[in-house]
């Protein structure tokens with residue numbers, strides 16, 4: 001059975017984005033309403049540009065699904081672009097003044113051209129529509145096992161929420177997040193984040209931020225310390241860093257680990273027999289600085305990931321650049337863009353992280369069908385519970 005994996009294809013102004021997910025076992029409910037709702041959420045967030053008024057992203061399933069469930073064959077999904085004009089030279093003219101921070105300059109040199117158009121079409125975050133669809137399908141697998149993801153905006157510009165996320169308050173925070181147009185579970189911070197974006201817009205500038213994702217109810221031992229490629233934290237970091245405009249990834253306490261002695265970083269271990277039937281199997285921790293992973297494996301605590309997105313590199317006011325045809329200094333070219341896409345990136349990140357967990361779950365438990373996967377999963381939990389003393 002091939003490893004769970006996905007690929008995406010499609011240019012920003014091409015006809016469609018295509019997502020192909022391979023290695024999904026048969027029998028997984030493909031919750032189209034859930035996937036489409038997440039695609040809608042990805043289109044939203046305060047600070048998005050005109051493109052989102054044109055598009056209505058939704059999946060069309062082309063293969064691998066029968067009667068609403070996977071059949072074990074590759075699942076192909078298509079997200080159509082209404083704004084499709086790749087071959088229209090009037091509406092997608094050459095771009096010869098690269099935007100600092102974008103793929104424009106490196107790509108035009110790489111593909112040996114002075115026109116950055118094809119690079120920007122390839123590199124565009126429009127690809128994240130298809131990627132969200134692919135990864136939300138991976139999330140459907142997690143949902144079958146009772147594993148839940150929760151992603152939100154931690155910070156936009158300098159405005160961060162101090163919200164503390166826990167298994168107990170996740171439903172309340174999810175509802176607060178869904179009422180916020182910056183996807184931040186904190187009404188006060190939402191208002192100030194809107195101000196940051198409003199100010200950036202007035203100044204013809206852009207805003208970045210920090211996204212956070214928690215994965216709840218994943219059992220211990222998922223991922224592996226045996227090979228660097230199978231370490232779950234490393235896989236998650238790779239996947240998150242690959243999202244357009246991301247510049248940093250942290251797990252748990254992340255970079256703040258450096259400021260503290262070991263005694264204030266490592267999460268003490270205790271055993272509580274009453275928690276034996278929870279994902280922690282009873283091994284409870286008063287803190288979760290490790291962000292749910294130790295040695296590249298889950299430890300039963302929620303997985304906590306943060307990603308930093310830089311401000312979008314397309315500025316209405318331009319930035320100092322060079323015209324690739326004349327090699328003379330000129331400001332970068334403006335292409336229709338977003339002032340801030342941090343909130344949307346949080347949706348992408350949530351599902352990208354969930355997909356990596358789903359992949360690691362399938363690596364460990366395998367199975368051609370959900371029934372087989374479930375039975376392997378439950379047998380493991382049963383054996384692991386036997387390690388703890390009987391209460």
Ligand code: EPS
Pocket residue numbers: 012049050051052083120123124125126128129244335336337338
């Ligand atoms: C993007 C530029 C903008 C964004 C786009 C990413 O596209 P356009 O130039 O078509 O307005 O809106 O993101 C999306 C289209 C999307 O669906 O997220 C870029 O340069 O990366």
